Amino acid sequence: MKRILITGALGQIGSELTLKLRDIYGADNVIATDIKKNDSEAAQSGPFEVVDVTDLKRMGEVAQKYQVDTIMHLAALLSATAEAKPVFAWNLNMGGLLNALETAKELKAQFFTPSSIGAFGPTTPKDQTPQDTIMRPTTMYGVNKVAGELLADYYYHKYGVDTRGLRFPGLISYVALPGGGTTDYAVEIYYEALKNGRYTCYIDKGTYMDMMYMPDALNAIVDLMEADPSKLIHRNSFNVTAMSFDPEEIAASIKKHIPGFKLMYDVDPVRQQIAESWPNSIDATAAKEEWGFTFEYDLDKMTKDMIEKLKPKFQMKISS
Numbered sequence: 001m002k003r004i005l006i007t008g009a010l011g012q013i014g015s016e017l018t019l020k021l022r023d024i025y026g027a028d029n030v031i032a033t034d035i036k037k038n039d040s041e042a043a044q045s046g047p048f049e050v051v052d053v054t055d056l057k058r059m060g061e062v063a064q065k066y067q068v069d070t071i072m073h074l075a076a077l078l079s080a081t082a083e084a085k086p087v088f089a090w091n092l093n094m095g096g097l098l099n100a101l102e103t104a105k106e107l108k109a110q111f112f113t114p115s116s117i118g119a120f121g122p123t124t125p126k127d128q129t130p131q132d133t134i135m136r137p138t139t140m141y142g143v144n145k146v147a148g149e150l151l152a153d154y155y156y157h158k159y160g161v162d163t164r165g166l167r168f169p170g171l172i173s174y175v176a177l178p179g180g181g182t183t184d185y186a187v188e189i190y191y192e193a194l195k196n197g198r199y200t201c202y203i204d205k206g207t208y209m210d211m212m213y214m215p216d217a218l219n220a221i222v223d224l225m226e227a228d229p230s231k232l233i234h235r236n237s238f239n240v241t242a243m244s245f246d247p248e249e250i251a252a253s254i255k256k257h258i259p260g261f262k263l264m265y266d267v268d269p270v271r272q273q274i275a276e277s278w279p280n281s282i283d284a285t286a287a288k289e290e291w292g293f294t295f296e297y298d299l300d301k302m303t304k305d306m307i308e309k310l311k312p313k314f315q316m317k318i319s320s
């Protein structure tokens, strides 16, 4: 990886991944793209181009202009939003992915795109979900992710494109807000705990889902992309996870820092149903064995860091 084009670079993952890759490979070697520009650090700290991923010609022109050797395709509609707009989601998630793979094929570029725990479904084994298992998701997002994994494998086998992917769990971060996923509650809860001392959760108690803190997710992307290809038995996509908890457990972790914190529930049936169709916990053995996946943050370590990092944001808002 020397010259990297990122799509959807101003979203929750991209706004941090862009900065991390610029630190490692140099600011000029990481080309951030998104459907529109904003004033975030990711858009301002190096090359930025407006690229709609449904426009193959434009994506190809930008990739050629910078002579990229790696494409990281992040632009997508997430699970809850995709369920509200399924046809739009299909066109964006599958059309965008196909265009990004075609661009990688033309430039002989290495390719990364995230899959998700959403690729699993109600008939998947729920606990310690294996790498290779039943994948019959019942959401449009899940259908897109399974089809996307297969399509990325197809480009590897048919055209030799070096495609690699991770099945991310819910990602928790403090830089950019999440964009309409089912696990967003696990980010919102920290913001509301600091702002109001209380949070009304749309996911029910006892609902376990896998999660990971953003610094571990970013390290996993870099490590997978740098991994020796001869060691990769799987490619699209690897199970990765750092923790599994329900709303009560994250609230208990927050109470260690904010003792008066109150958790209430107003369950959203759509997102609850999505959550119940996903695993309780997934098994990341293949990622550990094939490219040395590790993580640093468990729930309490992440909570401490989230609260430390978010506190100044709210103090600034209150005093300005």
Ligand SMILES: NC(=O)c1ccc[n+]([C@@H]2O[C@H](COP(=O)([O-])OP(=O)(O)OC[C@H]3O[C@@H](n4cnc5c(N)ncnc54)[C@H](O)[C@@H]3O)[C@@H](O)[C@H]2O)c1
Pocket (backbone or CB within 6 Å): 007, 008, 009, 010, 011, 012, 013, 014, 033, 034, 035, 036, 051, 052, 053, 054, 073, 074, 075, 076, 077, 078, 092, 114, 115, 116, 117, 167, 168, 169, 170, 171, 172, 177, 178, 179, 180, 181, 183
């Ligand atoms: N965040 C998570 O918890 C999580 C978990 C599992 C998988 N993923 C996957 O990771 C990827 C990135 O997720 P994210 O959380 O950063 O998403 P996000 O919603 O925060 O960001 C998506 C970005 O894509 C951009 N975008 C939307 N339509 C576009 C278009 N037509 N052309 C170009 N850009 C467009 C948006 O402006 C946004 O900046 C997605 O494939 C998602 O499915 C995310």
